[in-house]
Amino acid sequence: MNQHPVFVTNPDAGQGEPVAHEINIDQLLAIARRQWIVVAAAVVFALAIGTSYLLTAVPLFTASTSVLIDRGNSEVVQQLSTIGGVLDDEASVLSQVELLKSDTIGLATVDRLKLQNNPEFMASGGSFLATINSSIRSLLASIGLISRETGELIDPEEAFRRSALARLQGGLAIQRVGRAYVLEIDFTSPSPGMAAAVANAVAESYINDKLDAKYQATRRAGEWLQDRIEELRQQSLASDLAVQKFRAANGLVTAGNGLVSDQQLTELNSALIVARADTARAQARYDRIQEILASGQTDAIVTDALDSSVINTLRQKFLNASKLESEISKRLGPDHVQAVRLRQEMSEYNRLMFDELKRIAESYQSELEVARSRERNITEGVRKATGVSVAASETQVQLRELERSAEAYKNLYQTFLQRYQEAVQQQSFPVTEARVISNAVGPGVPSSPRRPLVLAISLVFGLILGCGIAAFREFRDRFFRTGDQVRDVLGVEYLGATPQIAKKTDTAVAAPGEKDIHFRSSVSNFSINYPLSSFSETLRSCKIAIDLNITKSSKIVGLVSTLPGEGKSTIALNLAQVLAKSGRTLLIDADLRNPGATRAIGQHAQAGLIQVLTEGVPYTSLLLHDATSGLDFLPVVVKRRITHSSELLASPQMHQLLTRVSAEYDYVVLDLPPLAPVVDARSIAGRVDGFIMVVEWGAVSRKVVKQTLVTEHQIAERTLGVVLNKVDVQKLKLYREYGSSDYYSSRYSSYYVDHET
Template sequence: MLQDARSVASRSSQEAEIAGPASPEFIDFDRLLAAVRRQWRLVAVLGLIGLLLGIAYVMTAVPRYTASSNLLIDQGSNRIVDELSTSGGSIEDESGILSQVELLKSDQIGNKVIDALHLTSDESFMHSSVSLLRRVKLAVVSVVDISSWFRAPEEEADDEAEKRLTALALLGNDLDVARVGRSYVLSISYTSPDPVMAARVAQAFANAYLADQLDSKYEATRRASSWLQQRIDELRQKSLETDLAVQRFRAEKGLIAADGRLVSDQQLTELNSQLTLAQADVATARAKMDRIQSLLESGDTNSVVNDALASTVINELRTKYLDAAKRQAEISNRLGNDHAQAVRLRAEMENYKQLMFSELGRIAESYRSDLQVAQAREAAVQRSVADATSVSAGANETQVQLRELEREAETYRNLYQTFLQRYQEAVQQQSFPITEARVITDAQVPTAPSKPRKPLVLAISLFIGLAAGSALGAFREFRDRFFRTGDQVREELGLAYLGSVPHVKDKALAIPTQKAGTGTEASDRYLRANNAVARYVLDHPLSSFAETLRSAKIAADLAISHQKKIIGVISVLPSEGKSMISANLAELIASHGSSAILIDGDIRNPGLTRAVARHATAGLLEAVMDERPLKDCILVDPETKLALVPAVVKHRVPHTADLLSSVNMTTLLDEASNAFDYVVLDLPPLGPVVDVRAIAPRIDAFIFVVEWGKTARRVVRSTLAANPQIAEKTLGVILNKVDTEKMKLYRDFGSDEYYTSRYSSYYHQGK
């Protein structure tokens, strides 16, 4: 049975799985349009209110006129003053143009306009331009200025100063200065109730700006000339001081120069050249010495040096040696090597050879002497270079300070020349300062008012009203956290949606006449409905009200496998209409031919008993507590034979949960289920009491009643989450007290509510 109940409760999730996952949408247009349908009246009303306020403002607003004058910032003008400034003063970028806009709005220009037009003495300007809103603003500013509270009377500004401040405030409020596009043109606009005053003030601002530019240029040139004169005197003195410092330093350190170079540097250069020559001479002498030494060691008569070739002695000996060698070779060839003449010739050749090498030894000694002389000269030059280098190094260290002094002297000399030249230019230009701006459009007296702009005011008023209505409507939609549709029931609770019951007003229904019994005692055993809603399904069997209860009955028949069924009707909060649902469900079951008994289990607040059995003298409490027979506590509907066990509360019962879970209550339910096919219990709400949890194990299934548009989704969801045993046995949810007209506004495409108009022909309010 529980598995069947779970299958019925999860029917919505199964249907969602069959339909497939819904594709996510960035904007749900169906819900958006539904929200518009629900809130359009509110948006329309607030839009209409905004439009009416705009019309009222347009009808009562004082017309105001705007005059304009245009200024051109001329980029072709002379900029002598700007050249005198190291930071530059030309207006060449956007920030420069915006700076001129702020200058036009400044108090300096405003004071010149006030003086030019004598505005402080113009009563029409001082009073007619002050609106009620501005007066309030000025009053608030004066109150916020805390320093004025403690100002002594003698420190108060005089009347003229106060008027000037007021005039400045009025000018600032109505003045508008703007750049025309990306050009160098500034538009000066002034708005006033008097068109002539508007033109005069706009033109006065342009003229005051030009005059201020001339004055500022002249003053800047004059100040620049004065400053340059002082600076030139300082630079002249500094230039002289630095030149003298350079000369003194040279004299003190002995830094004597010739042809732009220090004498010590010139000497070092010459000694380096001599050292190079000495090193070359040493290398040459050493090479000659090494060569002749190698000849002496080799004993080769064919090897020679330059000095040997120049020696006559060596040449003669070599000639004799060669002649002896020639004759020795001829004799040896003819007479043999051992011939006496050949032996004598070889002895002569050896003698000649020794004589030649003796002469080479004398030449080697001369080479050795030359090498020693060259080395001695090289050493002397090296010592001189070392001495000169030390002198030059000291001079170089001193020259670092000298160069610093020279750079400082050169810097002051250049600055002096530059400032002297600019001073001459400034003196020449001081007599005719020029301005970078000129008026290109004079202010004309306007012929038509510029404010208020009636179409714009009406459009803005309408837009503000619609925006306020939309915001309020969106807030109402956001705050709408109640159950409105069956899809919300399935999504939020995961339970089946059994249907909706329209809201039925008692005053619109006539209480039906009960069938009379045979006597007074018999009449007391019948139901006496003093609330026509309790019998609505009998009076309107073909209505959507009755169809929803049939859906609940079928859900119970499908979910509960055994024939005898105990059904509990519950809600989260009181006054959601569960008692009327219980009564009508029981009447519907009885009218279909099944035996049914209705038990009012809400002992603390027996609303069902008050609606249909106010005259009862015994009921559930007597049957459970006093163990009275069930038949003595039953009232019967003479038309449908529905049995009712009322709850006659004569005194407060504090332990109602224990009473409903007691053995006697179980016995009563067993007796009722044996005698009837259906047992319907009108149980207390889940939220305030625990009675339902106490009796839940004895109930086969629950029908959950939720008041449409009143009960928050969160409280229902949290209550079911806290009572899983009840949630598992819940067949589904009935939305009660539905406003059918408003329900149309919550229908989405494809939902049950969307097709209400198509199957409404199946429902009839009459029998």
């Protein structure tokens, strides 16, 4: 049964290789074994560069001073003045960082230390080229030719100040210490003393700038407030006078916090609510007792009935008579004169209680009328008071507007007056919210370059570079290395690997016309000389694949490769010799353009396959025979360049030849041309029972092999398996993964004999 290859395609890779869905630790370890020399070389190179930098770099010293944004001082200032704001939020602290980096602080520091006239400072820092460039620019600036920023003509003294400022800002670093209100000022210079002096000067310039800024702000505020206060005082007096005149003109009398009319209306509204509640309660009581009277229920209960002594007495008598009547009716019968009399008394009690309820109902009606009359009177009072209040409210709209205006002017006047007093005090109050908490001292150890850090960075860079190069090399390694790659990429059976064998040329020379096979090198009959070698074991694996997949008694097997030079003819020669040990075997060199098998064992032949196909010469007369293995070989003798080789292989003569040899031999092995350069193998594919593909290890791209099989459908469908040829056994160890068949190849050595014993 022929195997049909299933190609696994990665749509993103473009190489038709399997998609990796997870990290394979075994693959990573295998890659590390293969590429460790590259990684080590990159690390050594990076460390050499880092060491060279450390040996040539100019040591720099960094001095640090710390400034505290003192909230305690800010609270003292705030108690005396609201000018000078407390720094409570992060944005304010970061603003102070930017202030320390500004040109204002920088120029103040330059002027304080006269850095523009300090040769040590102006010549410090940078490489040799940077020093030359700075010197040229300073020279041009000193004679007033250019500006460092704009290129315009500037004053030489100002040019030196700006040059010193640029150097200062280049070596200055300001940062906030964590989440604290502490700012760290660092300055880096080749001179430790200069670094400490500049760092301290920057801190002092910052504090002086804060004091000066506060003084200027309070002075400007005081001048402006003084003019504004007089204007507000006049407006406040005018607005108060307008309020009083309006009250007097409209008769708006106040009592407490409101007008008298408003207070009366409020009281009447409260009384009206109470009166309406009383009326509703009296109406409910009256309606309820009317329902009782209308229904004739003498036993109905109302509140006043429970409190009435008359009704309670009558009800007690009614109950006593009812009890007595019930007892007499049980003993003497309901028609007894005493029972009849008691029932008459009970009826009279009911009538009397009903009359008493009517009198209670009349009292409820009187209370209802009184409540209604009171509600009407209060409602009329509310209506009149509302009219008065509405009229006053319309006037009050204007009054409230005047009062608001007067109150606003009054508050503004008081606020500005207070601010003016604070501003006057602030001008002479020498406290800021910043102070130095640690002064810079000359460092004894250079801060740059940091040798451990540089070496660590060099090491990491070397590792990254080495891993990158190693990854690139692995990515570019598109060749077949293991049997798992053959199965995953091509989807065909992996038959084994044959190691690379050193050729030893045979000194024997065949006489012209001799019918025996003469091996020109030891590679051509390696399987015969070393039957217990791994090379021979791979060929026996090929034989098993042929026997299992081809059920015919006579089997025609073609050996193909993708490119020339992959060792296809060598595998064909040795496989034919292995097959000859099991049955009659014929090897036909079917490569009409480059007959490698003929050059190896039949160079002395005078005629061959071409003569059989074109001239009708019997093939039996042209066969070469190997007495050792029993192999018959039909060579190819190319006397001139053949342009129609594919037509010869597809010709009826070739078909007749294969039919005749199939009847006489158990195995017919065809050494076919490679698939990529010519189409000869395709032309004869329909007459071959199975193909064995030879791929050179580590030399032929997986993409080329895969695309070739995809193109050659007929050959791909009949491919029995793939043999990896010319395997470098030492390098193969680097591609073994744990659990794969190649991983345990070292244990197979006891079963193989790959050399003479």
